[in-house]
Amino acid sequence: MTYTLDRTLWATSFDDAVGRTKAALIKHGFGVLTEIDVKATMKKKIDADIDDYLILGACNPRMAFEAMKLEPKVGAMLPCNVILRGVDGGNVMVSAIDPVASMQAIDNEMLTSLAGRVRSMLAQTVAEI
Numbered sequence: 616m617t618y619t620l621d622r623t624l625w626a627t628s629f630d631d632a633v634g635r636t637k638a639a640l641i642k643h644g645f646g647v648l649t650e651i652d653v654k655a656t657m658k659k660k661i662d663a664d665i666d667d668y669l670i671l672g673a674c675n676p677r678m679a680f681e682a683m684k685l686e687p688k689v690g691a692m693l694p695c696n697v698i699l700r701g702v703d704g705g706n707v708m709v710s711a712i713d714p715v716a717s718m719q720a721i722d723n724e725m726l727t728s729l730a731g732r733v734r735s736m737l738a739q740t741v742a743e744i
Contacts, residue, residue: 618716620734620741624707629667632699632707635744636671640697643740645673648694667701673711678733685726692717695737709744711737 624632637647649672657663674694682689697711714730714737721727 618713619710620713620738621708621710622741622744623702624709624744626705627707629669629699629701629707632709632744633669636697636699636709639740639744640671640673642743643736644675644677645695645736645740646676648672648674667699667707669699671697671699673697675733675736678729678736681729682726685729686721686723689718689721689726692720695733697737709741711741713737 624635627635640647649670651670651672653668653670654665657665672694673696679690679693682693695712695714697709700708700710702708714733715727718726718730
């Protein structure tokens with residue numbers, strides 16, 4: 616089973632890809648709670664050079680609230696991470712977590728159903744970037 620929803624943006628600047636991704640997330644009801652610049656962190660912490668790599672912690676508050684009502688400890692698996700990676704010189708890979716895959720660890724049919732709804736929202740988001 617795959618665990619991400621992916622799209623490659625060809626001949627796109629990293630900054631443009633980030634802007635497009637954030638706009639698509641907002642359009643589909645997600646807010647960006649966190650931004651982790653992995654490239655800068657790796658350089659600062661271990662002096663390693665890597666291609667552009669950004670993790671966006673995205674959350675749809677209504678869906679998160681419903682999930683927490685169904686399973687109070689689900690917060691350990693939130694938010695929905697979306698990563699952007701510079702690949703092949705001038706392209707950007709966008710990958711969003713597949714909530715259905717990540718929620719398989721929890722035996723709760725109602726949560727699985729909710730994760731399916733969030734997956735659809737994220738799939739639409741990624742497709743529109």
